[in-house]
Amino acid sequence: MPDLExxxxxxxxxxSVAVAELTLAIEHGEFVCLLGPSGCGKTTTLRMIAGxxxxxxxxxxxxxxxxxxxxxxxxxxxxxxxxxxxFPHMTVAExxxxxxxxxxxxxxxxxxxxxAALALVRLEGLGERYPRQLSGGQQQRVALARALAIRPxxxxxxxxxxxxxxxxxDEMRDEIRRIQREVGITAIFVTHDQTEAxxxxxxxxxxxxxxxxQMADPVAIYEEPANAGVGSFIGQANILAGRIVACDGAWxxxxxxxxxxxxxxxxxxxxxxxxxxxxxxxxxxxxxxxPGSDGNVFPCRIVGRTYLGSATSYQCRIAGTAxxxxxxxxxxxxxxxxxxxxxxxxxxxxxxxxxx
Amino acid sequence: xxxxLATAKWLYLALLYLFALGPLGFIVAASFNPAxxxxxxxxxxxxxxYRAILDHPEFMSAAxxxxxxxxxxxxxxxxxxxxxxxAMRRGHAHENAALSTALTSPLxxxxxxxxxxxxxxxxxxxxxxxxxGLVAIHAVYVMPFALRLILTGLARFDFALEDAAASLGAxxxxxxxHVTLPLLRPSIVAGFTFCFILSxxxxxxxxxxxxxxxxxxxxxxxxxxxSRIDPMIAAVAAIIVVAACATTVLLxxxxxxxxxx
Numbered sequence: 066m067p068d069l070e071x072x073x074x075x076x077x078x079x080x081s082v083a084v085a086e087l088t089l090a091i092e093h094g095e096f097v098c099l100l101g102p103s104g105c106g107k108t109t110t111l112r113m114i115a116g117x118x119x120x121x122x123x124x125x126x127x128x129x130x131x132x133x134x135x136x137x138x139x140x141x142x143x144x145x146x147x148x149x150x151x152f153p154h155m156t157v158a159e160x161x162x163x164x165x166x167x168x169x170x171x172x173x174x175x176x177x178x179x180x181a182a183l184a185l186v187r188l189e190g191l192g193e194r195y196p197r198q199l200s201g202g203q204q205q206r207v208a209l210a211r212a213l214a215i216r217p218x219x220x221x222x223x224x225x226x227x228x229x230x231x232x233x234x235d236e237m238r239d240e241i242r243r244i245q246r247e248v249g250i251t252a253i254f255v256t257h258d259q260t261e262a263x264x265x266x267x268x269x270x271x272x273x274x275x276x277x278x279q280m281a282d283p284v285a286i287y288e289e290p291a292n293a294g295v296g297s298f299i300g301q302a303n304i305l306a307g308r309i310v311a312c313d314g315a316w317x318x319x320x321x322x323x324x325x326x327x328x329x330x331x332x333x334x335x336x337x338x339x340x341x342x343x344x345x346x347x348x349x350x351x352x353x354x355x356p357g358s359d360g361n362v363f364p365c366r367i368v369g370r371t372y373l374g375s376a377t378s379y380q381c382r383i384a385g386t387a388x389x390x391x392x393x394x395x396x397x398x399x400x401x402x403x404x405x406x407x408x409x410x411x412x413x414x415x416x417x418x419x420x421x
Numbered sequence: 422x423x424x425x426l427a428t429a430k431w432l433y434l435a436l437l438y439l440f441a442l443g444p445l446g447f448i449v450a451a452s453f454n455p456a457x458x459x460x461x462x463x464x465x466x467x468x469x470x471y472r473a474i475l476d477h478p479e480f481m482s483a484a485x486x487x488x489x490x491x492x493x494x495x496x497x498x499x500x501x502x503x504x505x506x507x508a509m510r511r512g513h514a515h516e517n518a519a520l521s522t523a524l525t526s527p528l529x530x531x532x533x534x535x536x537x538x539x540x541x542x543x544x545x546x547x548x549x550x551x552x553x554g555l556v557a558i559h560a561v562y563v564m565p566f567a568l569r570l571i572l573t574g575l576a577r578f579d580f581a582l583e584d585a586a587a588s589l590g591a592x593x594x595x596x597x598x599h600v601t602l603p604l605l606r607p608s609i610v611a612g613f614t615f616c617f618i619l620s621x622x623x624x625x626x627x628x629x630x631x632x633x634x635x636x637x638x639x640x641x642x643x644x645x646x647x648s649r650i651d652p653m654i655a656a657v658a659a660i661i662v663v664a665a666c667a668t669t670v671l672l673x674x675x676x677x678x679x680x681x682x
Contacts, residue, residue: 164589
C-alpha cells in the first residue's frame with residue numbers, strides 16, 4: 066500500500082483551477098519532487114497535503130486513511146517552509162521542541178528528542194541560540210530538525226533551498242537527502258529548479274497548469290519525457306513544430322517549419338500528423354568536417370555564441386531553422402566563431418517526436 | 422558642508438521639540454511657583470500646590486474614575502483593534518479599505534458632537550449608567566490609534582509562522598497563545614498604552630456623559646479652572662505630564678528589548 070495517495074484532488078481559486086484532478090501515489094520512504102514553473106499548482110498541492118488549503122474535490126489518503134478534512138494540527142505531517150518560518154521569539158531548542166510541547170510530552174522526553182534532532186542536523190551546542198543568530202544554512206537545518214522532531218508520517222518541503230546561495234544550496238541539497246534516508250521518512254519536495262529535482266528525487270512529478278504531466282524517475286523524465294511539455298521544461302531543448310512526412314514503426318521523418326527534414330523517435334505516428342519535435346541542446350554535435358554518419362546531419366552557420374564556463378552555447382542556422390547546441394568545453398573539442406560554417410548532427414534516438 | 426547639514430538637522434529637531442514640549446515646561450515650572458495666580462512671574466520654589474491637591478478629594482476620586490474609564494476603554498479598543506487588524510491582514514484589499522474607513526471615521530467627527538450623540542443614543546436605548554456610555558464613546562474614539570499601531574506590527578508578522586505552528590500540532594488557540602500574541606505583544610502593549618493615555622486626558626468626549634459620581638479628571642480640572650486659576654491646576658497637570666512621559670520612556674525601554682528579540 067502506498068504511503069500517500071492523491072485521488073483526483075482538485076483545488077479552485079475563484080474561477081481558476083489551481084490543481085486539476087491530480088492523482089498520484091507515493092511509496093513509503095520515497096523522495097518525490099513536485100516540479101513545475103511557478104503557478105503550476107505544486108505549492109497548492111503541498112499545502113493541501115499539509116492541511117493549509119481545503120480540498121475542493123477528490124481525496125488525500127495517508128496510510129490508507131482519508132485525511133483531506135483533518136485539520137493540519139492533527140495530521141502529523143512535518144513541513145519545512147521556504148523562508149524557514151522559525152519562531153523568532155524562541156530559541157533553537159524551543160523551536161525544535163515546540164511540536165512535542167504541543168503534544169504534552171514530558172520535559173525529559175522533549176530535551177532528549179531536541180538533542181537527537183540537533184545531532185541529526187549537526188547543530189549540536191546551538192540549542193540556546195535564537196534563529197536570528199544563525200546563518201541561512203543553519204536556520205534551514207533547524208527548520209528540518211523541528212519538522213522531524215515530531216516523528217511525522219510524512220515530510221513536506223516547500224522550495225526550502227531557494228533562499229540559499231548557490232554553493233550552500235548544493236550542500237544543503239545533499240544534506241536533506243542524507244537526513245531523509247537516515248530517518249527513512251517519505252518526503253515530498255516542491256521546487257521549480259529542475260537540477261534540484263533531478264539530483265534529489267527518487268521520482269519526479271512534473272506539473273503544469275494544475276495537471277500532472279508525468280511522474281517517473283529522473284532518468285526517465287529526462288531521457289523519455291512522456292510529452293512535449295515535460296521534454297521542453299526539463300533541460301534545454303530545441304523545439305520544432307512540423308508534420309510527419311514518413312513513418313515506419315518507432316521512427317518518423319518530420320518536416321519542420323523552416324524546411325528542415327529530420328528523423329526522430331515517435332510511436333504510433335501517422336502520415337501528415339502535426340507534431341512537436343524535441344531535441345536537447347547538448348545532444349547536438351558541431352563539427353567542421355562531415356561526421357560521416359547518415360541520418361540527421363545538416364550544414365549550418367554559427368550565428369551566436371555564449372561562453373558558459375563548463376560549456377559553450379552556440380546558436381546555429383540550418384537553412385531557415387534556428388538550432389541551439391550546447392558543447393562541453395574540453396581539450397580537443399572544436400571551437401567555432403560567429404560566421405563559421407559547420408555541420409550539426411545528432412543521433413536519431415535523441416530526437417523525440419510528439420503529437421501536437 | 423556635511424557638518425553644516427548635521428548642525429541644521431540638529432537645530433531643526435531641537436526647535437521642533439521646543440515647540441512641541443516647551444509649553445509643558447512652563448506648566449511644570451508654574452507648579453513649583455509660590456505666586457498665587459497662574460500665569461505670573463517666578464517667585465521661588467515650593468511644593469505647596471502639590472500638597473494642596475490633597476485638600477481636594479474630588480481630584481483624587483476623579484483621577485481614579487479616569488483611570489478606570491481609560492483602562493476599560495483601552496482594553497475594549499485594543500481587543501477590537503487586534504481582531505480587526507488581524508482580519509484585515511488576512512482579508513482582501515477592497516474589504517480592508519471599507520473596514521479601515523469605517524473604523525477610522527470617528528476621528529473625523531468633532532469629539533463634542535460624539536459626546537452629544539452618545540448621550541442621545543444612551544437615552545434611546547435606555548442606558549442609564551453613565552460609566553458605560555463613557556467607556557463606549559472613549560473606546561470608539563481611541564480604537565483607530567491602536568488599530569494603526571497593531572497593523573504596523575502585523576505588517577512584520579509572517580503568517581507562515583501560524584502554518585508552521587499548525588503543522589507542529591498547535592490548534593488555533595495554542596497558535597495564538599504561543600506564536601501570534603507573543604510576536605504582536607510590542608504593538609499590542611503600545612496600542613493599549615496609547616489608548617489609555619488618550620482616554621485618560623480626554624475632555625470633550627466626556628462633556629455630556631459625566632455625573633457627580635463619574636466626573637473624570639479632565640472634567641474636574643475644567644470645572645476648577647472655570648471658577649479660579651491658581652497653580653494647583655498646574656501641579657495636577659505636571660503630575661499627568663510626568664506620568665505620561667514616564668510611561669512612554671518605560672515602554673520604549675521595554676519595547677526596545679522586545680523588538681530586538
